[in-house]
Amino acid sequence: MKKIASAKVLFGCFNTIFFACGFIKVVCGFLLLCDTRRILLSRLLAMPEDGLEEPPFYYVALGLLVAGITVCAVAAIGVWATYLPGYVILTIYFLVVLGLLMGECAAGVVAAIWPRCYGIQSTRGGAVGALQSYYAVPDFEHFTAALDLAQTELQCCGMTSARNYDMSLWQLRRLGPRGMSAPLSCCVQPPGERSYLNPAPVNTSRCQDITPNAQYRYVPGCQTKLEDWYQHQYFIFMISLFVLAIFKLAILLSTVFSCIRLRKSKQDVHTFMIKGLGSKANENIYERNMSLHDEPITAKYIQPNNFYSPRVRNPRIFHTKPNEMV
Numbered sequence: 001m002k003k004i005a006s007a008k009v010l011f012g013c014f015n016t017i018f019f020a021c022g023f024i025k026v027v028c029g030f031l032l033l034c035d036t037r038r039i040l041l042s043r044l045l046a047m048p049e050d051g052l053e054e055p056p057f058y059y060v061a062l063g064l065l066v067a068g069i070t071v072c073a074v075a076a077i078g079v080w081a082t083y084l085p086g087y088v089i090l091t092i093y094f095l096v097v098l099g100l101l102m103g104e105c106a107a108g109v110v111a112a113i114w115p116r117c118y119g120i121q122s123t124r125g126g127a128v129g130a131l132q133s134y135y136a137v138p139d140f141e142h143f144t145a146a147l148d149l150a151q152t153e154l155q156c157c158g159m160t161s162a163r164n165y166d167m168s169l170w171q172l173r174r175l176g177p178r179g180m181s182a183p184l185s186c187c188v189q190p191p192g193e194r195s196y197l198n199p200a201p202v203n204t205s206r207c208q209d210i211t212p213n214a215q216y217r218y219v220p221g222c223q224t225k226l227e228d229w230y231q232h233q234y235f236i237f238m239i240s241l242f243v244l245a246i247f248k249l250a251i252l253l254s255t256v257f258s259c260i261r262l263r264k265s266k267q268d269v270h271t272f273m274i275k276g277l278g279s280k281a282n283e284n285i286y287e288r289n290m291s292l293h294d295e296p297i298t299a300k301y302i303q304p305n306n307f308y309s310p311r312v313r314n315p316r317i318f319h320t321k322p323n324e325m326v
Contacts, residue, residue, distance in 0.1 A: 014251045015078040018097075021244050022071025028240075029064030032057060041153070042233075043146040044226055047130045055146075060237075063107070071100065078251075094252060101248045108241050111234060127159045127223055132168035136175040136183075145196070147222075148185040152196040154229065156222035157186035162212060164221075181208050188216050 032038065042057035052059075074096050081089040134140040135147060151157055158164035162182045170176055176183065187201030201207050206216040 012079065014247065014254045015075055017247055018078070018251050019072055019075035021247055022068045022075055025064050025068030025071060025244075027068075029061045029068060032064065033061040037149060037153070040142070040146050041149055041229070043142055044127075044150055044222075045230060047126065048134050048140055048143050049130075055142075067100075067103075074100070097248055097251055101245060101252070104241050104245055104248075108238060111237055128164050131159050131164050135165075135168055136170040148183065148196040148199075150222050150226060151183070151185040151218065152189070152194055152199065154222055154225040155188075155218045156220050156225050157182055157212075157218040158221050159223045160221040161219075162186060162217065179208065181210065182217065186218050188218065 039055050039057045039061070041055075042060075043055040045056050046052050074093065077089070077096075078093050081093050130143070131147065134143045136144050165171055165182055170183075184199035184201055184204070184207070185196050187199060187204065187207035189195070189200055190202060193200055201216070203216050206213060209216075212219050
């Protein structure tokens with residue numbers, strides 16, 4: 001029984017940590033959903049022709065919320081299964097946690113191959129082509145805002161350089177102000193007043209010079225900085241997945257350990273009961289062999305004392321005559 005109790009205590013501890021991880025997932029998903037800048041910047045991880053209605057990090061935030069709520073529910077089932085004598089619920093719990101672990105591994109694989117297949121690392125010409133085809137074009141305002149945010153926050157201009165705008169629809173269709181060689185989001189702004197929606201350059205005329213000046217316009221392209229930013233986000237995501245995977249693996253092992261202990265204890269109890277019934281069935285009370293040292297039953301029988309209470313026979317009415325005692 002002590003081994004069963006220790007197994008259940010171990011399982012309960014890991015399950016409590018599992019519940020805490022689910023709660024942290026819910027909080028992280030909510031915080032990511034509220035971080036509009038990060039979500040908007042993630043739109044550049046997928047090109048507009050990919051058909052995503054929302055930025056990739058928006059779906060990541062929803063996935064974290066759903067996964068966190070699922071983990072909390074599964075952890076609650078695990079706490080309930082700890083106090084049950086059977087192992088059917090523990091088996092179901094084991095399969096659900098195994099499915100969650102495989103889902104996290106699949107999410108890690110998708111996060112690893114996504115930018116290489118569809119995102120900013122597909123081809124350098126693909127990102128440049130997206131800039132030249134969709135920047136400042138109607139119906140692609142979100143892509144325009146995301147690129148302006150990247151140029152403002154990452155302090156870069158264009159995908160490879162500001163020359164990417166020379167052959168863009170923004171220049172060819174004159175979608176921007178006349179005489180501009182680069183958007184205002186490429187211009188250097190005062191440190192405390194940087195805005196990607198309404199940029200306020202330090203010097204607008206010097207920012208639009210043909211020869212870029214690092215004091216008034218950002219020179220490096222956004223391609224490399226976007227890749228570094230994504231690698232940082234990917235590193236945080238993979239570290240969190242790895243930590244959760246370790247806890248889930250520990251939960252799986254503790255579940256197996258609890259099931260083994262519970263099954264072994266049931267087998268021991270069943271064997272003990274069978275042995276007890278077998279020994280009683282083999283005993284014959286009619287053919288019991290009396291040992292030589294057994295005392296006869298008369299030796300153990302205690303005779304009662306030969307005392308009796310006196311009774312009065314023919315009681316006398318008068319006090320002068322004594323009663324006759326029997």
